[in-house]
Every structure is written in C-alpha cells, then in structure tokens.
Amino acid sequence: MVAKLEPTARAELLASLPGWREVDGRDAIEKTFRFTDFKAAFAFMTRVAITADGQDHHPEWSNVYNRVTILLSTHDADGLTERDAKLARVIEEAATGTGLQG
Ligand SMILES: C[C@H](O)[C@H](O)[C@H]1CNC2=NC(N)=NC(=O)C2=N1
Secondary structure, eight states: EEEEHHHHHHHHHHHSSSSEEEEEEEEEEEEEEEESSSSHHHHHHHHHHHHHHHHOOOOEEEEETTTTEEEOBBBBTTTHHHHHHHHHHHHHHHHHTTBOOO
16 A cells, blocks of 8 residues: 655655646645647647556546646545656656647
C-alpha cells in the first residue's frame, strides 16, 4: 500500500511544480495546460498516456479543444502519493516545447 505524502513533502512538491494547485475537497493536485491547437493538445495527451500506462499510474483528465486539465491522485491510497509526484514531473516534461501556450 503506497503511503500518502506528508504535509512537508506535499508543500515541497507543489512549490516545485509550476501552475499546479490543490483541489478543494480532494487530496489531489490539478493543472490546466493550454496549447496552440487541438492537435498539439492531443499529441501531449498521447505522450502522457504512454508514460502513465508504463508507470501504471493514470491521470484523471479532460480536453476541450486546446486545453487539457489534469488531476492527479492515487486511488489506492485515496490521496496524493509519490506516484502522483513522479507523474506530475513526467507531465511537465511532456508539455515542454510542444506547442504549449502556457
Ligand atoms: C490494478 C492497477 O495497477 C491499479 O488500479 C493502478 C492503476 N492506475 C492508477 N492510477 C491512479 N491515479 N491511482 C491508482 O491507485 C492506480 N492504480
């Protein structure tokens, strides 16, 4: 059973991840990415999907045209864990220089 992040680790994680924020009412973090167009957004989602599946840790996400909103939490722990931290860092890499509008 994976352990939830301690408050200090959680704060350090949020400080290290640009634009991610805590979700009201859930032990989770969330960010919306905005791309130049739908194709750039979907290409980003494809890259993330492949890596996430390889880590066996999956995002909760939605896509509207050029925007992708991603929520991370660990279902098995009902909260934020190191698995979410690892996937958030992968997501940030996958978004870099790929038609990202910020
Ligand atoms: C059986 C499978 O390994 C588990 O259900 C994995 C799949 N992907 C997952 N993704 C997330 N976000 N949390 C989990 O606890 C989780 N568990």
